[in-house]
Amino acid sequence: MALHFGKRETEQPKSLNTGMATQRYGQPATSPSSAQAQTPAQPATTPEVDLPLSAPEATKMPEGGSKLTVGPNIKLKGVEITDCDTLVVEGLVEATMDSRVIQIAEQGAFKGSVEIDIAEIRGTFDGNLTVRQKLVIYATGKVTGKIRYGKVVIEEGGQLSGDIECSVASTNKAQQANKQHAMALAA
Numbered sequence: 001m002a003l004h005f006g007k008r009e010t011e012q013p014k015s016l017n018t019g020m021a022t023q024r025y026g027q028p029a030t031s032p033s034s035a036q037a038q039t040p041a042q043p044a045t046t047p048e049v050d051l052p053l054s055a056p057e058a059t060k061m062p063e064g065g066s067k068l069t070v071g072p073n074i075k076l077k078g079v080e081i082t083d084c085d086t087l088v089v090e091g092l093v094e095a096t097m098d099s100r101v102i103q104i105a106e107q108g109a110f111k112g113s114v115e116i117d118i119a120e121i122r123g124t125f126d127g128n129l130t131v132r133q134k135l136v137i138y139a140t141g142k143v144t145g146k147i148r149y150g151k152v153v154i155e156e157g158g159q160l161s162g163d164i165e166c167s168v169a170s171t172n173k174a175q176q177a178n179k180q181h182a183m184a185l186a187a
Contacts, residue, residue: 065100072107089123106140121158 065085070076074091081087081097089108098115108123115130121141129135131149139157146163154160 070108104141 067086069088077094086101090105104123113128135149137158139155142159
């Protein structure tokens with residue numbers, strides 16, 4: 001008897017090496033001789049949900065790389081997310097993250113601290129958000145907390161509130177100017 005927890009309907013049963021033909025969901029059964037000749041089947045994956053970019057100013061997402069999708073009705077709490085190129089939030093995430101791209105779907109919510117290159121918000125974000133390049137808030141998006149960004153695009157209806165500063169790009173330039181000035185004084 002197998003017990004399944006959660007909402008994963010695409011999970012595949014583990015196959016025992018009995019030499020007997022096994023059938024995976026959506027695949028025909030194979031005979032023992034043909035099963036040995038084939039390479040192992042790839043595990044089923046959760047279908048990816050593409051979040052359409054409706055704003056003409058929307059940033060093109062990087063191709064490939066590592067991608068983590070937190071599906072609808074899933075709660076991920078108390079974690080640090082690292083080495084993830086793209087995080088897609090369709091459920092609830094409470095975490096810290098330093099990465100490249102975050103996409104929060106309309107029904108998604110993120111609470112915590114994020115340092116990111118590109119953020120696309122259709123749902124809600126609450127916490128510390130530092131966007132090194134571009135923050136895009138869509139009409140259904142709501143961002144609250146301590147927000148720092150290089151560039152921002154807000155569709156009509158999108159909400160942005162809290163301690164907000166366009167400082168990422170200007171801070172980097174100011175830091176470089178201060179270093180050059182300090183080096184000139186030291187010389």
